[in-house]
Amino acid sequence: MSQNVYHEIVITNNHRSSNQNADIWTVARATQLLSSADEVVVQIARRQLRDTSKRPGPPSPTRRHRWTAKLLNAPVQGRVARGQDLDKSTKDLARLQSSRSGLSFNAWSYWAKLRTNGLAVREAPVRLPQKKLCRRCRLTTETTSHVISTCPVHLPEMTGRHDRVQTILMDLLWDLGIKAVPNTRPAKDDRAVPDVTVTREMTPVYIDVTVPFDEPANLHRAGQDKRDKYSHLGTVLPLVVGALGSWLPENDAIRTTFNIPHRRWNAARLRMRASTIEDSCGLARGFLHL
Incomplete structure (x- = not known):
């Protein structure tokens, strides 16, 4: 309903x-x-x-x-x-x-x-500038997007949120018999470590997960940042899942590239979105000690 x-x-x-x-x-x-x-x-x-x-x-x-x-x-x-x-x-x-x-x-x-920006954060215009700083990191204005996406104090929680999306993707690929390897450095002298590497017809394809805040420009920028970061390696497929459940249509290039059945992809997509929402809500509740 x-x-x-x-x-x-x-x-x-x-x-x-x-x-x-x-x-x-x-x-x-x-x-x-x-x-x-x-x-x-x-x-x-x-x-x-x-x-x-x-x-x-x-x-x-x-x-x-x-x-x-x-x-x-x-x-x-x-x-x-x-x-x-x-x-x-x-x-x-x-x-x-x-x-x-x-x-x-x-x-x-x-x-x-x-x-709907209903979190009790300190960004209200009526506050004095010094009263708007994040109560945890004290580095920048305390906004909803800062709390759930960029506050350095929450890095462990945000890393766990990212890793759970990566795990859902890896489980899907393995279940379909697609040989996917997590967190592998392509070359010893290269500092880039993509989240997932899939060798397809002797050619590696790299998938990297990112969970940014849900503003459209932010989502698109996060995907482009991944392409720029790993483009020197070859084919890069960003997986951009918003912290509050947004989904970039470009993510579906992963399904078409590896011929993933629609039903299996749809189920995994729903799990990824639910996972980020669950984690972000837990992070926000913890932030406010609720």
Whole structure:
């Protein structure tokens, strides 16, 4: 019953699920949106609720698109939305928010805060400059993206998040009989160590994983950085998974290069996205000592 907050940000009481848990999750999610500390999110949710109450039946695609466009155009609250909007060919995000989600309930509920800049960070404009510094590293402004993607104090957690995505990819390749070797230096005098090396018809193909913050420019830049870093080795296929579940369509070049069956690739993609979301939510909760 729950739907993608960026593609279908609706609150509806017109649909009833045979699954009681789905109703509970829908009410919980609606409550989060309506009680958000972010005024833009609250206004969108209230207007949609009022619109839905006045008009029987499910919201029309036109209305859904209108609210989606409003969120995507929001300069701050829409940053993650724009990154997640890059993937228009799958229903992964809708599934992760549904009653069939593979996320823990804590991660599922906290994810909504992170996607709409609802984390209680210190970047508020009203604060004095010295009060905006990250409470952990004291090096730069404490923003949501800094907390879950760049704070050096969280390097061990971010490394673990990266490694779990790499493991999912390696498991998939090995299960399909594709000979993949992790963390191998191509040459003794070369400092580059790609995450995964696959020898295909005597020609090595290198895959490197990166988990940046979900702004579109940041996602594309992360992929290009990987190509620039390893291009001297040969064919490089970046795997870019957003810290909050975004997916670059260019990642699917891995599937086509190695002829991975659609069903197996789709399942692995969903696991990768769920893994990064789970880890990022855990990192954020730990940061705030919740």
